[in-house]
Amino acid sequence: MSWVLENLDLIAARTGSHLLQALPPILVALALSLPLAKLANSQGWLRTGVTTTSGLLYAIPSLPLFVLLPGIIGTSVRSPLNIAIALSLYGLALMVPAASDAFRSVSRDVLSSATAQGYAPTARFFQVELPLAGPVLLAGVRVVAVSTISLVTVGGVLGVPSLGMLFVDGFRRGIIAEIAAGVVLTAVLAVLTDALLVLLGRALMPWTRQRSVRRP
Amino acid sequence: MTGNPFLQALAWLAEAAHWSGPSGIPMRTLEHLGYTALGVFVAALIAVPLGLLVGHTGVGKSVAIASAGAARALPTLGLVTLFALLLGIGLTAPLLAFVVLAVPSLLAGAYSAVESADPATVDAARAQGMTEWQILTKVEIPLGVPLIVGGFRGATVQVVATAMLAAYVGNGGLGRYIFLGLTSQDYPQMIAGSLLVIALALLLDLALLLLQRVTAPRGAKTA
């Protein structure tokens, strides 16, 4: 444990960069998944295609993707953009099917009533459909957040500063406390982010407080 | 090294020499499948009974959900390196990490399988004089099999995509191509290994999806 106490600065820095890498992809995945899911839901074959592509994306081992993506997008391996895009892809792979389910969970009758009440399409989407899809969307975002925070560690193998670096260094120096600190802090970050999302969900969707949200 | 590494990866896969011997593709794929199966199997021994119990009794529900959530957040590379330092090279360390990876999906599948049974149906079974054990095994489990299989599906796909880490600490599997390709800058080999992992994941996903369809009890609404 003394390693941990003597390296608090290092651990704090790694934790900070870890979060900075994790947050943008989570937001990007959420933002992009909404239009993609709407598009997918508009056609049966598109929906099948999107689900299949998501499965395919998620099955790509992350380490090779981090190494190969720069060759396609023209960055270097350690570029923040490379990590952000790779993590966003994994986030989308989880989030698009979740968002598609979320929008399908909204009753068509409700949407028709909203239209009958005079909601324009945009207003109907933001004021009726999106809030009603909210609980299932939130469940999806929670999975994406936990998965992304865990995946950031893989970049540590390639020299992108994150808690994952503690695994590599601790493994080579045989310092168990260093690896354990990385593992525990990654889990703590994920659990805290998850709790934050639950609170955010309650604040934004007060009507869900009574019944529990079914997780996918 | 010139040319498109993706095309070179296909050429690598097509080379006959890579399809035989102890480091050939069939052997490495079998190892990979073996690690996956073993990890999911051991995880199922723990998670499925526990999930059924929690689903049936409702006891420890929040604890089970919370710990499964936390387990999802544990980075597998960290677990593999940590366990390896404690246990030495070989299969035990990565296997333990795969078990941790597989448990949440299996637990959630088993738990939601039982919970999804219509309370009216369960009450009817109870009224007919069935014991709790009979209710679980004759009503709740048969109705929930597709969800349990769904848990296996999620766990299997996750473990098969992660089983490359076994090669990090002295084992075989398709991870051998990926790590050797990475460390020796032989990207075609690394891509070829990745493609094999993806193909394997998709095949297993499809197989378990079919199993999910087949095991849906007649007359019950599909989950």
Next chain:
Amino acid sequence: MRIHSSRRHLLGAIGIGGVALGAAACGASDPFEEGGDTGGEGGSGSDGGAADSGTVVVGSQAYYSNEIIAELFAQSLEAAGLTVDRQYQIGQREVYMPELENGALDVLPEYTGNLLQHYDSEATSASPEEIHTAADEALPDGLRLLPFADATDQDSYTTTAAFAEANSLTTIADLAGVEEDLKIAANSEFEVRPYGPEGVKEVYGVDVTVVPVEDGGGPLTVQALTDGDVQLADLYTSDPAIVANDLVPLEDPESLILPQNVVPVVSEKVDADAEAAITAVIEALSADDLIELNRQSVEEQSSSADIATAWLAEKGLV
């Protein structure tokens, strides 16, 4: 305590906003740089992310020993009045060589033999001087080697004292007489190195199978050897575990294994002053020094910054 610090960083992260995209506060393993963070460059910007013209960017491999040497350079450069940006633990050559080539890094400690083979996979063993010259010539334009150190971090075929005695082993050639199947724990790339299974078969007529352990001859590799899971391990000769575990690196009379002297790769950014600061470290760094520095890192778990400060003071270099 930890929760507080992570919360603080969470708040900081939100404050900085999406623009930073993870660039802040990354990069350095050196605790001194955190907090002040004058560079601000931090993390990973290799795309045109060159620091100010006055700043020398020192990188290291994801290998604690390499990080210590990088830190020796960094502190020596700082003592010479230069500003240093530290970018440590950057994977292996596939990640950092492109960054050296495009100018995102200015100084990185390398090893002569493996560097040469990165550019010329056919390269065979030769004297340290010849390898150094060949590696320098193989480097792309804009990069060059400074003189090499006495300190080496050479791959080796290492076994336990017990196994060496039981089979009367002193050189790699003696392995040919061993009855049992020989397994060697090594990083996966050992498989394709010229001194790997093919090379040792060709030069010494010895058959070995690689058991890949990706810790660069670290504690797990050593444990595999001492537990008897493998008969041999590819340990680096600067590894303090060799002495600590009474291990025997087998002699290599045919010079199968390339010399791996510590050598700085530098960019054009390194001027005469900077070169002098780095070369002073190289001239003082003996093989035993490197083992001792590594020992402090793995046994005393000291940080590279502390280890470097003490050594530079001891040698009178700062």
